[in-house]
Amino acid sequence: MDMSLWIQGFLSIMTPEVLIFNFAGVVIGIVIGALPGLSATMAIAILTPITFWFEPSCGFAMLIGVWNSAIFAGGISAVIINTPGTPASIASTFDGYQLFRQGKGGLALGINCIFSVAGGVVSTLFLIFLAFPIASFTVKFGPTEYFMLALFGLTMMISCSGNNVVKGMAMGFAGLMLSTVGVDPMLAVKRFTLDTTALVAGVSFLPVMIGMFGIGEVLNQIYEHKKSVEARELKLASSAAGNLGRILPSLKQLLGLVRPAAIASAESAVIGAIPAAGGDIASIICWGQAKKLSKHPEEYGKGSVEGFAVSCTANNGVLGGALTTMLTLGIPGDAVTAILIGSLMMYGMQPGPKMFTDNADFVVQIMQLMLLSNVAILIFGLITAKASAKILNARPETVWVAVCVLCAVGSYALNNSFSDVIIMGLAGIAGFFFKRGGYAPGPFILGLLLGGMLESNLRRALVLSQGSLMIFVERPVTLVLLILIVLTLFYPLIKKRFITKAK
Amino acid sequence: MERKSKGDIIVGLCFVVAGLAFLAGGVSLGISGKAAVPGPGPGFFPALCAVFSIFFGLWIAIEAVKKGSVDFFGTDPEQLSNGKLIAFVTAVFILFMALWYFLNFYVGVAALCLLYNFAFGRTWKFNLIFSAVILGLLYFIFERLLSVQFTI
Numbered sequence: 001m002d003m004s005l006w007i008q009g010f011l012s013i014m015t016p017e018v019l020i021f022n023f024a025g026v027v028i029g030i031v032i033g034a035l036p037g038l039s040a041t042m043a044i045a046i047l048t049p050i051t052f053w054f055e056p057s058c059g060f061a062m063l064i065g066v067w068n069s070a071i072f073a074g075g076i077s078a079v080i081i082n083t084p085g086t087p088a089s090i091a092s093t094f095d096g097y098q099l100f101r102q103g104k105g106g107l108a109l110g111i112n113c114i115f116s117v118a119g120g121v122v123s124t125l126f127l128i129f130l131a132f133p134i135a136s137f138t139v140k141f142g143p144t145e146y147f148m149l150a151l152f153g154l155t156m157m158i159s160c161s162g163n164n165v166v167k168g169m170a171m172g173f174a175g176l177m178l179s180t181v182g183v184d185p186m187l188a189v190k191r192f193t194l195d196t197t198a199l200v201a202g203v204s205f206l207p208v209m210i211g212m213f214g215i216g217e218v219l220n221q222i223y224e225h226k227k228s229v230e231a232r233e234l235k236l237a238s239s240a241a242g243n244l245g246r247i248l249p250s251l252k253q254l255l256g257l258v259r260p261a262a263i264a265s266a267e268s269a270v271i272g273a274i275p276a277a278g279g280d281i282a283s284i285i286c287w288g289q290a291k292k293l294s295k296h297p298e299e300y301g302k303g304s305v306e307g308f309a310v311s312c313t314a315n316n317g318v319l320g321g322a323l324t325t326m327l328t329l330g331i332p333g334d335a336v337t338a339i340l341i342g343s344l345m346m347y348g349m350q351p352g353p354k355m356f357t358d359n360a361d362f363v364v365q366i367m368q369l370m371l372l373s374n375v376a377i378l379i380f381g382l383i384t385a386k387a388s389a390k391i392l393n394a395r396p397e398t399v400w401v402a403v404c405v406l407c408a409v410g411s412y413a414l415n416n417s418f419s420d421v422i423i424m425g426l427a428g429i430a431g432f433f434f435k436r437g438g439y440a441p442g443p444f445i446l447g448l449l450l451g452g453m454l455e456s457n458l459r460r461a462l463v464l465s466q467g468s469l470m471i472f473v474e475r476p477v478t479l480v481l482l483i484l485i486v487l488t489l490f491y492p493l494i495k496k497r498f499i500t501k502a503k
Numbered sequence: 504m505e506r507k508s509k510g511d512i513i514v515g516l517c518f519v520v521a522g523l524a525f526l527a528g529g530v531s532l533g534i535s536g537k538a539a540v541p542g543p544g545p546g547f548f549p550a551l552c553a554v555f556s557i558f559f560g561l562w563i564a565i566e567a568v569k570k571g572s573v574d575f576f577g578t579d580p581e582q583l584s585n586g587k588l589i590a591f592v593t594a595v596f597i598l599f600m601a602l603w604y605f606l607n608f609y610v611g612v613a614a615l616c617l618l619y620n621f622a623f624g625r626t627w628k629f630n631l632i633f634s635a636v637i638l639g640l641l642y643f644i645f646e647r648l649l650s651v652q653f654t655i
Contacts, residue, residue, distance in 0.1 A: 053649045166566075170518050170559035176552040177525045184532075184545040191545055192528055215596075222592060223576075223585045397623035398633070401616055404596065405637060409645065418604065418655045425596060432589070436575040437510050455548040463542035 002360075009364035012057060013372060021058040022369065025065025026376045030384075032066070033073025034391040035399055036083040040070035041335040042217060045210045046406045048343045049414035056347045056362065061369050063343060067336055068120055068373040071279055071316050072381060073388070075112035079105055080389050088279025088318075091287040091311035098303035106244035106386060111305065112312045113381035114249070115261055117374045119313035122265035123272060123320025124370040127327075131363070134328040135356040143460035144471055146330075148481035150450040150457070153275035153331040155485045158443045165489065168443045171434070175447020176454065178203050185456045198419035205448040206342050207411040211424040212441040213335075214407035216431020218400045223436070225396065247385045253305060260290045260306050261313045268314040272321025276442065278334035279315035286314035320370065327355055327363060330453070335442060338449055346414075510575035511567035518560025526553035591622055608653035609638055 012018070032043040043066050051059030074089030075096060082097035084090045092112065099108040141149075154176075158168035181192045182202025193199040249257075267289065268282040290310040291300040300307040322333025323340075330352035332338035341351050349359050356363055381388075411424035431441055465471035473479050529550030536544045576583065595618045602611035616634035625633070645651040 050649070053651065166559055166562050170515075170556060170563060173552050173555040173559060174518060174521065177521065177549060177556055180525070180529075180549040180552070186542070187545050189532065189545040191532060191549065192525070219589055219592065223582060223589055225585060226579075226581050397620070397625065400623070401619045401633070402637070404619065405612060405615065405641070408599070409641065412653065413645070413651055416652070418600075421600060421603075425600065429593065433510075433514070433575070437514055438573050439514065451548075451552075458548065459543050466541075 005361055005364050006368075009361060009368050012361075013061065013365055013368050017055070018057050018061045018369075019372075021054065022061040022065040022372055023376055023380075025062035026069040026373060026380055028062075029066035029069030029071075030073040030076075030377075030381070030388060031391055033070030033085045034076040034388060035394060036077050036081070036085055038399060038403070039086045039213065039217075040067050040074075040088075041209075041339070042213045042403070043070055044336050044339045045206065045213055046403075046410040048206060048339055048346070049410045049412075051343070052346050052414065057365055057369075059343070059347075060362075060366060061372075063340065064366065064369045065373045065376065068316065068319060068370065069377050069381075071319065072113065072116035072120075072312075072377055074315070075116065075312055076109065076388050077392055079108040079112065080392055086279075088283060088315035089311075090280050091283035092308065092315070094287060094301050094311065095304045095308040096311075098301070099305070099308060102303050103245055104303070104305075105389075106247045107249060107305070108308060109244065109385040109388070110247035110382065111249055111257075111309050113378060113385060114254075115257070115309045115312040116316040117378045117381075118261055119265050119268060119315070119317030120319055120374040120377070121371065122262070122313075123269040123317045124367060124374070125320070126266075126269040126273075127320040127324045127370065128367050131324050131328055131367075132356060134324065135353045138328055139353045141353070141477070142475070143457040143464065144475050144478040145481070147454060147457035147461055148472070148478045148485070149329055149331055150454045152481050152485050152488075154443065154446050154450055154454075155488050156274060157276035157446045159276075159488050164438060165493070167437075167439050171439055171441070172443035172447045175444040175449075176451045177447075178208075178444075179448045179451020180455070185452055186459055198417070201415075203423060203448065204414065204420060205445060206339065206414055207420040207424040208427040208448060209335075209339060209445050210407050210411050211427025212431030212434070212445065214403055214410075215425065215428025216435060216441070218403050219428065219432035220435045221396060222400065223432075244386050244389065247382065249305070257306060257309045260294070260310050263293070264290060264310045264313040265317045268317030269321040271314075272318030272333055273325045274321075275325060275331050275333055276446070277318070278322070279318045282318045283311045283314040286317075287311045316374075323366070323370070326351055327366070328353065332446065332449065335445070338445060341449065508572040508574040508576075509567070511572035512564050515560045515562070515564030515567060518556050518563065522553040522556035522560060524553075525549045526557065529553060588622060592619065595619060595622075603653070604655055609642070612638060612641065 029040070029043065032038045033040060044063055047063060047066060051062055070086055071088050074084050074086030075092040077083050077085040078089040078092035079096035079100050082093050084093055096108050099105065154172050158165060158172050181199055183189065183200060184191055190200060264286040267286050271277045271282040271285060287307055287310055290307060291297045294300065294306060296304065318334065322337045325331055325333040326337035326341060330341065330350070332341055344351050349355060349362065407424060408421055411420045412418065414420055434441055461471055472482060529546035532546030533544035534547050534550055536542045576586065595615060599611040599615040602614055613634055616637055617630055620630040620633060
């Protein structure tokens with residue numbers, strides 16, 4: 001690693017503009033993460049087109065700040081009202097809410113902040129030390145490897161997103177089909193443009209993402225909204241402010257949590273590097289593992305400080321791993337990194353090994369921004385821990401209106417295109433029906449994002465092999481990925497069959 | 504009488520119809536490349552994905568017919584009554600886009616905020632203040648600070 005690059009990167013982020021944008025991102029992320037129903041994905045999707053108008057370092061400072069803090073802040077509502085603020089905080093509800101009920105809500109909020117930061121920092125170190133070696137390995141990749149990598153990413157998303165693999169596959173292929181709208185990547189022939197100029201550039205995945213995760217989610221929340229449940233949650237939230245107790249854990253408590261948190265950090269960084277495996281999966285796996293290794297497993301699920309600390313560490317611990325996969329391979333590690341790929345492309349950068357040669361300085365800045373965001377979260381999060389519970393007093397109706405307006409503005413601001421707003425609206429309605437029917441939007445979005453990469457590398461590989469499919473088994477990395485893809489898709493079916501036979 | 508959901512059948516058939524459309528388009532574009540340009544043609548990948556989409560769409564629809572579909576909307580009366588609200592919200596969003604396209608972005612946003620807050624049972628006072636704040640923030644942040652023009 002070139003030290004001058006690190007020094008240069010550090011000096012370029014230590015400017016007032018970058019610091020202000022990062023801090024603003026942290027604050028926005030805390031508000032969004034704490035409110036159930038709003039996710040880091042939604043926030044990043046809406047903000048990305050808006051940050052296009054800023055300098056890349058300022059725009060990314062805000063996005064990285066939002067991402068890290070939204071995941072951390074999901075633990076706030078998990079503790080106060082037993083509802084995860086973001087999907088990654090699902091495991092935090094297992095013990096967080098019980099701690100609140102035992103009068104240790106303040107302690108839970110303090111642990112959420114400290115151990116989310118710990119997980120974030122460890123996974124960022126994972127990114128810093130492993131990204132460059134992985135990038136230099138992937139430079140040797142050819143079209144077959146890239147095709148299989150993209151297919152592996154899509155397969156993982158399908159297998160990780162719901163109980164029905166068939167529905168996931170249908171969504172994945174629908175996304176791939178939609179990605180072919182526009183111009184053929186190799187022959188520059190117009191395809192499925194319906195003779196309109198708006199579709200010549202293809203269907204941009206950001207408006208689709210904003211629609212599905214923004215409008216679609218709002219419509220779903222409106223549908224599921226029950227006044228009685230809202231009244232209970234508001235009552236809980238307003239009574240929380242005076243009943244939280246001390247925030248900081250004692251030194252003895254902290255030292256006792258170091259070992260399980262360290263194990264959870266390492267596990268979650270690796271899980272984060274697997275495409276499509278996000279904070280929700282990592283925190284549940286790490287919580288389960290920590291329970292097996294714990295001296296007091298009976299306390300887990302009943303207000304275990306250790307269990308809660310592990311879940312908080314794990315949900316932020318995936319971020320560095322996801323970013324490693326995104327930067328080195330150009331494959332999104334989770335939904336947010338999928339959007340960040342779009343953001344990098346907006347600035348004219350291509351994630352993948354080339355990032356580490358053509359834009360090495362920006363890669364280093366991203367790594368340093370991750371560390372900076374965690375420092376900001378630690379300071380701001382601890383100072384405002386008790387006050388942050390008041391965010392939950394916001395009525396969901398207020399949030400719904402604001403999100404609808406921001407979705408329209410965000411999708412328009414991307415290309416100053418009204419067609420993108422129409423696409424966003426249609427995606428929102430589709431997203432609502434898909435959510436109701438148990439069709440996960442992840443495979444659809446990823447198919448739309450990776451379709452171009454899949455198609456161009458598949459066709460290049462077939463040109464190289466003169467039409468022979470054997471090229472996909474002759475190269476070792478490609479063969480390994482192919483085996484992983486087959487196992488990922490068929491393992492749940494085989495397991496189900498064995499269990500049925502055993503019964 | 505128990506209401507039978509047909510949601511998965513409809514969605515499955517939608518995948519099939521979309522797949523057929525892309526398959527027809529892909530075949531007309533050309534599956535194999537021309538002699539001068541080796542490799543698969545521009546229609547190869549869309550047709551390939553379309554075949555899978557048709558296959559999985561049929562699988563979903565047939566399974567829904569045999570084993571029953573997921574109930575998309577449930578039977579909770581409070582949730583079912585929210586369906587009218589969903590329809591209203593969608594109609595207002597379309598109105599917002601029409602107002603933006605034919606008149607002005609800020610007129611559209613004002614109508615959206617006012618109608619949504621009314622539908623969600625907010626007081627008129629809150630409604631007016633909220634709408635004014637949103638309009639002010641959008642104008643200040645986007646038009647003045649970021650120079651984003653919302654004209655079409």
